[in-house]
Amino acid sequence: MIEVKNVCYEYSPDEPSLGAAVEDINLTVEDNHFYSLIGHTGSGKTTLIQLMSGLLKPTAGEIYIDGINICDKKIKTRDLTRKIGVVFQYPEYQLFEDTVFSDVAFGPKNLGCDEAEIKNRVQKALKTVGLDESYYEISPFELSGGQKRRVAIAGTIAMEPDILVLDEPTAGLDPAGRDEILSEVKRLKDERGISVIMVSHSMEDVAKVADRVIVMNKGHIAMTGTLSEVFSKSDELYSMGLEIPQISKVILKLRENNVNIKSEIYTVKDAVTEISKLLKG
Numbered sequence: 001m002i003e004v005k006n007v008c009y010e011y012s013p014d015e016p017s018l019g020a021a022v023e024d025i026n027l028t029v030e031d032n033h034f035y036s037l038i039g040h041t042g043s044g045k046t047t048l049i050q051l052m053s054g055l056l057k058p059t060a061g062e063i064y065i066d067g068i069n070i071c072d073k074k075i076k077t078r079d080l081t082r083k084i085g086v087v088f089q090y091p092e093y094q095l096f097e098d099t100v101f102s103d104v105a106f107g108p109k110n111l112g113c114d115e116a117e118i119k120n121r122v123q124k125a126l127k128t129v130g131l132d133e134s135y136y137e138i139s140p141f142e143l144s145g146g147q148k149r150r151v152a153i154a155g156t157i158a159m160e161p162d163i164l165v166l167d168e169p170t171a172g173l174d175p176a177g178r179d180e181i182l183s184e185v186k187r188l189k190d191e192r193g194i195s196v197i198m199v200s201h202s203m204e205d206v207a208k209v210a211d212r213v214i215v216m217n218k219g220h221i222a223m224t225g226t227l228s229e230v231f232s233k234s235d236e237l238y239s240m241g242l243e244i245p246q247i248s249k250v251i252l253k254l255r256e257n258n259v260n261i262k263s264e265i266y267t268v269k270d271a272v273t274e275i276s277k278l279l280k281g
């Protein structure tokens with residue numbers, strides 16, 4: 001569990017005119033949930049996940065993971081990476097080893113795992129992201145953009161963190177690639193009972209996988225709640241430059257036209273189920 005208490009972060013504390021990137025952040029991330037972190041560009045999403053993963057130290061406030069204050073200087077990076085793993089935006093640019101296998105092995109090696117454990121973790125992680133043994137000895141630089149992204153994600157998964165954070169993991173991928181990565185991460189979450197925090201600009205992606213949503217606006221937390229709680233406040237979301245999924249807009253229009261369909265529909269799959277019921281009814 002992560003507890004963020006009264007956290008503030010300024011990139012340039014010496015220049016107060018620039019203001020804080022995030023301010024008054026109070027947030028609890030519970031175990032075994034899929035969170036989506038949404039918000040307009042520049043609202044502070046990346047800053048917040050860097051704070052939660054210990055890469056930035058708050059200018060004010062405290063952050064606890066499983067009751068441990070991660071800002072405490074005595075905390076070892078290695079202990080922190082076991083708890084929380086981050087996949088940054090466009091992580092494929094950070095691949096650097098000669099082979100896919102050694103790239104994914106880098107994290108578990110640094111955690112001090114033995115050879116057998118490293119192999120086991122690399123195999124599991126690559127399987128999770130849909131890359132079989134034929135990729136192990138290939139140079140990551142010979143792969144497609146989408147495959148590189150998978151290798152980078154596997155590198156973090158192989159550290160087997162309790163909380164997996166992904167900053168826009170589907171950005172720049174084609175629709176099939178997006179859906180595959182989303183369902184792989186969702187499956188990993190369900191199988192291992194970990195928590196996931198996914199930064200996303202796509203409300204369609206959010207609706208497919210998240211059960212909780214955190215909304216940021218201008219450096220503050222504007223809303224938190226279940227997917228339905230947040231998506232039911234479409235006017236508030238609009239006012240922050242955000243939208244609800246396209247299909248939910250169609251459903252709202254149908255309701256305005258006196259079609260008797262429930263409003264909590266956020267995915268095409270659910271819409272098909274509900275519309276079929278109406279047609280059969």
Ligand SMILES: Nc1ncnc2c1ncn2[C@@H]1O[C@H](COP(=O)(O)OP(=O)(O)OP(=O)(O)O)[C@@H](O)[C@H]1O
Nearest residue numbers: 011012021022039040041042043044045046047048
């Ligand atoms: N390295 C940096 N140095 C100075 N200011 C920064 C730095 N990184 C971000 N900021 C500022 O902090 C604020 C929050 O930025 P952040 O990158 O956290 O937003 P974001 O919600 O992740 O945006 P996006 O959706 O575009 O990725 C912005 O005003 C941004 O200009």
Ligand SMILES: [Mg+2]
Nearest residue numbers: 045046047167
């Ligand atoms: Mg960002």
